[in-house]
Amino acid sequence: MAKLPLEDIKVIELGFVWAGPLFGRIMGDMGAQVIKVESIQHIDPSRGSIPPVSPFFIWPAYKNCEIQEPSWESGGTHHEFNRNKMDITLNLSRPKGQELFKKLVKISDVVMANYAPGDLKKFNIDYEALKEVNPSIILLSSTGWGETGPEAKFKAFGPLVEGMSGLTSLTGYPDPEPAMRSGIDWGDMPGPVIGVGLTLAALHYRRQTGKGQFIDLSQRETCTGLIGEAVVGYSMNKENPPRYGNHHQSFAPYNVYPCQSGPLTTPAMPPSSNPEPDKHWLTIAVRTDDEWKGLCRVLGEPDWSKDDKFSTAPDRLKNQDELDEHISKFTSQKNMQELMFALQGEGVPAGGVFNTRDLYEDPHLRARNFWVEVEHPITGVEIWDDMFVKLSKTPGNIRMPAPTLGQHNEYVLKEMLGVSDKEYEELERDNYIGTIPLVAQNLNK
Amino acid sequence: MGGLLNGVKVVDLTWHISGPYCTKLLADCGADVIKVEKPGDGDTSRKVGPFPDNKPDSEKSALYLYLNTGKKSVTLDLKSEFGKKTVKELVKSADILVENFSPSVMPDLGLDYETLEKINPKLVMVSISNFGQTGPYRDFKADENVLHAMGGLTATTGDEALPPVRQGGYQAQYIGGLHAFTATMIAFHCQQVAGIGQHVDQSIMEAWAYHSNFPGYQFTGRIRGQMGSLESAVFGIYPTSDGYCGLAAGSQPDWESLKGVINNPALDDPRFADAGGRWQYSDELIALIMSWTTDHTKREVYDALQQNGVAAGMVVETCDLLNDPQLKSRQYLAEINHPVAGKLVYPTISAKFSESTCQIRRAPLLGEHNEEIYCNRLGYSREDLVKLKQLATI
Numbered sequence: 001m002a003k004l005p006l007e008d009i010k011v012i013e014l015g016f017v018w019a020g021p022l023f024g025r026i027m028g029d030m031g032a033q034v035i036k037v038e039s040i041q042h043i044d045p046s047r048g049s050i051p052p053v054s055p056f057f058i059w060p061a062y063k064n065c066e067i068q069e070p071s072w073e074s075g076g077t078h079h080e081f082n083r084n085k086m087d088i089t090l091n092l093s094r095p096k097g098q099e100l101f102k103k104l105v106k107i108s109d110v111v112m113a114n115y116a117p118g119d120l121k122k123f124n125i126d127y128e129a130l131k132e133v134n135p136s137i138i139l140l141s142s143t144g145w146g147e148t149g150p151e152a153k154f155k156a157f158g159p160l161v162e163g164m165s166g167l168t169s170l171t172g173y174p175d176p177e178p179a180m181r182s183g184i185d186w187g188d189m190p191g192p193v194i195g196v197g198l199t200l201a202a203l204h205y206r207r208q209t210g211k212g213q214f215i216d217l218s219q220r221e222t223c224t225g226l227i228g229e230a231v232v233g234y235s236m237n238k239e240n241p242p243r244y245g246n247h248h249q250s251f252a253p254y255n256v257y258p259c260q261s262g263p264l265t266t267p268a269m270p271p272s273s274n275p276e277p278d279k280h281w282l283t284i285a286v287r288t289d290d291e292w293k294g295l296c297r298v299l300g301e302p303d304w305s306k307d308d309k310f311s312t313a314p315d316r317l318k319n320q321d322e323l324d325e326h327i328s329k330f331t332s333q334k335n336m337q338e339l340m341f342a343l344q345g346e347g348v349p350a351g352g353v354f355n356t357r358d359l360y361e362d363p364h365l366r367a368r369n370f371w372v373e374v375e376h377p378i379t380g381v382e383i384w385d386d387m388f389v390k391l392s393k394t395p396g397n398i399r400m401p402a403p404t405l406g407q408h409n410e411y412v413l414k415e416m417l418g419v420s421d422k423e424y425e426e427l428e429r430d431n432y433i434g435t436i437p438l439v440a441q442n443l444n445k
Numbered sequence: 446m447g448g449l450l451n452g453v454k455v456v457d458l459t460w461h462i463s464g465p466y467c468t469k470l471l472a473d474c475g476a477d478v479i480k481v482e483k484p485g486d487g488d489t490s491r492k493v494g495p496f497p498d499n500k501p502d503s504e505k506s507a508l509y510l511y512l513n514t515g516k517k518s519v520t521l522d523l524k525s526e527f528g529k530k531t532v533k534e535l536v537k538s539a540d541i542l543v544e545n546f547s548p549s550v551m552p553d554l555g556l557d558y559e560t561l562e563k564i565n566p567k568l569v570m571v572s573i574s575n576f577g578q579t580g581p582y583r584d585f586k587a588d589e590n591v592l593h594a595m596g597g598l599t600a601t602t603g604d605e606a607l608p609p610v611r612q613g614g615y616q617a618q619y620i621g622g623l624h625a626f627t628a629t630m631i632a633f634h635c636q637q638v639a640g641i642g643q644h645v646d647q648s649i650m651e652a653w654a655y656h657s658n659f660p661g662y663q664f665t666g667r668i669r670g671q672m673g674s675l676e677s678a679v680f681g682i683y684p685t686s687d688g689y690c691g692l693a694a695g696s697q698p699d700w701e702s703l704k705g706v707i708n709n710p711a712l713d714d715p716r717f718a719d720a721g722g723r724w725q726y727s728d729e730l731i732a733l734i735m736s737w738t739t740d741h742t743k744r745e746v747y748d749a750l751q752q753n754g755v756a757a758g759m760v761v762e763t764c765d766l767l768n769d770p771q772l773k774s775r776q777y778l779a780e781i782n783h784p785v786a787g788k789l790v791y792p793t794i795s796a797k798f799s800e801s802t803c804q805i806r807r808a809p810l811l812g813e814h815n816e817e818i819y820c821n822r823l824g825y826s827r828e829d830l831v832k833l834k835q836l837a838t839i
Binding site: 005080167191205208214215221233236291348349365387 | 451453576623635760767772777786799800
């Protein structure tokens with residue numbers, strides 16, 4: 001079997017919902033041993049609420065809109081984020097649970113948490129406490145606003161982090177149209193991704209110096225880092241960058257153009273409670289005269305394109321609204337995929353506005369084996385996105401489906417930590433560990 | 446205390462945004478990054494503003510200055526024999542090489558992975574591209590809007606009443622570069638621990654598709670459309686007297702706190718008492734909440750909610766960042782001096798480290814380190830440099 005790039009690293013994940021679990025997922029995808037720590041008192045919300053609100057909700061999403069019991073093992077979001085991990089439960093609010101956790105820390109390299117600020121300290125598992133048990137441990141704590149500062153204890157959600165980063169104010173159509181948030185919980189994503197990179201850098205530092213350390217990662221700051229030129233630019237001119245909508249400050253045509261949707265190339269995922277959208281859009285970006293000529297060839301060299309008002313790049317920019325109208329008339333008669341290939345064939349940057357279904361059906365992603373089948377013990381065969389990057393010699397892969405709650409309690413506690421059978425039984429009896437959420441147990445009483 | 450990646454040698458052939466953001470993060474972590482730029486014009490980002498007083502100047506581009514902190518700059522014509530020879534020379538003692546050309550460029554230059562691997566078997570070569578090194582879209586051309594759309598994000602952004610819209614700045618390229626940084630570190634770890642070098646194929650499209658929230662479609666068949674900004678009355682962005690502020694009050698305790706802050710008896714209406722009711726009578730509830738938010742500034746709304754335990758986030762403008770109390774306390778923004786552009790404010794690294802230091806250093810002038818690299822490291826004489834400059838090779 002091919003080597004995995006991070007197979008020597010032992011990670012403990014204290015993650016909820018997106019940020020923590022995404023960190024653990026990337027590490028696990030690339031071969032690290034990842035032990036996800038939940039508790040029967042508090043399960044990861046990705047497992048859904050108990051009882052579930054509705055089988056039709058898009059989050060956490062249940063296969064075929066049917067809830068397969070136990071419901072907390074069937075949530076789609078849980079399956080997507082928590083593959084390639086072991087799972088244990090531990091009640092960290094009580095000393096015995098904390099002691100066992102620290103025993104695990106002693107034989108680990110990295111602890112990653114996206115707990116609410118102050119919770120690690122509350123459970124006596126902050127960096128000061130962990131350093132005592134394992135001086136070379138690396139603890140990465142990912143919070144919305146950082147662990148220090150006047151607003152450290154403020155609550156964070158993805159779209160709110162995005163707003164505070166400055167990105168939202170730059171997104172959307174120009175004034176007076178309002179700023180728009182990203183279509184995904186943007187604020188949650190860059191943090192864990194950079195977190196993995198910084199953790200690996202810290203591991204390198206440890207190899208050189210023998211020292212572990214505490215990494216206090218702010219999701220908001222990570223997002224501001226993605227609009228750095230706006231900050232530097234403001235510092236120069238004291239001007240906020242404007243919103244451009246789909247336009248560009250110098251190039252035209254540069255926009256989204258309406259097209260017709262294509263026929264389905266794969267069977268629709270059952271049950272389709274949404275019909276396939278009847279409209280698709282195509283982005284086109286013309287930056288050079290050559291690209292403009294290529295576009296005109298695909299348009300069929302229409303008379304309007306020969307008008308003086310479109311002859312140079314500055315002209316096209318000045319008259320882009322009229323230009324866009326002409327182009328839209330043409331594109332709205334065409335199929336998005338076909339038009340994309342036709343334009344690219346003439347050297348014109350063009351790309352479909354892909355929705356989730358388009359990505360799933362995409363011939364390029366399929367050719368690159370981006371979608372893979374994974375078998376889950378309760379829900380059966382599922383299709384997931386593979387790795388975010390291709391490594392030529394040590395590719396990551398999906399080795400384990402998402403774990404059931406406390407699936408590895410026995411293995412981790414008895415085999416790795418030397419807990420005796422008798423002790424183990426007591427831990428179960430006293431609700432330090434378990435495999436059924438307390439809420440579910442109470443419902444059945 | 447030192448930098449995380451002190452002594453790690455990176456040969457940086459990247460240009461514009463996605464590649465430079467990856468190597469910027471390596472440099473900010475302390476790596477030794479040699480950035481190769483085209484003689485004469487240098488990196489294309491030098492031509493993209495903002496510029497002071499909106500006057501283009503290749504040493505004063507905010508985009509270049511931000512994306513190239515901490516790097517050394519040499520000029521080199523990669524198409525020349527000397528250029529190819531120099532890259533091979535640098536690769537001999539490098540840990541990492543990063544490039545973001547179209548996939549056919551490095552092989553055309555004779556600098557493909559197979560060739561470089563023979564020179565340095567442990568080399569980690571990172572190739573960042575729009576769609577990857579293989580596949581039907583491999584040679585497609587793209588600009589920011591095309592990448593953003595093909596990655597899946599444009600389809601869900603914006604108000605349904607208007608065409609889908611891309612995010613501000615250059616998010617597709619930045620996110621591609623961010624994933625490339627992490628991918629570089631993954632391969633570097635394997636090199637250091639297991640002695641294995643390899644080729645890293647980072648597709649910007651795949652960096653995005655990895656986050657496409659697939660379960661929703663796969664399990665329910667529903668395709669997520671444009672989100673707008675107000676997902677529900679208790680989760681979304683509201684207008685304020687001076688801008689916008691978002692809030693998230695999904696749980697019952699959150700609702701009680703929200704009611705307490707707004708203090709409007711109309712909210713005690715039994716129809717709003719549970720989550721189902723708040724969803725059903727959404728329009729009315731939105732109007733009530735909006736009448737409060739529009740009466741206050743975004744800072745007032747944010748502070749009032751957060752101090753009462755309700756998650757909130759202002760839609761800050763760029764100017765707000767420079768005076769933000771939280772960012773100030775964490776010293777996240779730093780003033781850095783530059784010999785031509787002068788003193789400007791830059792975001793630093795987004796984490797605090799207890800042991801190592803992460804000092805952001807300024808961006809280089811074009812070819813600033815030619816002498817240091819060509820003469821001191823590679824052994825050429827100053828006369829050699831003069832000749833090479835005359836040939837426009839450097």
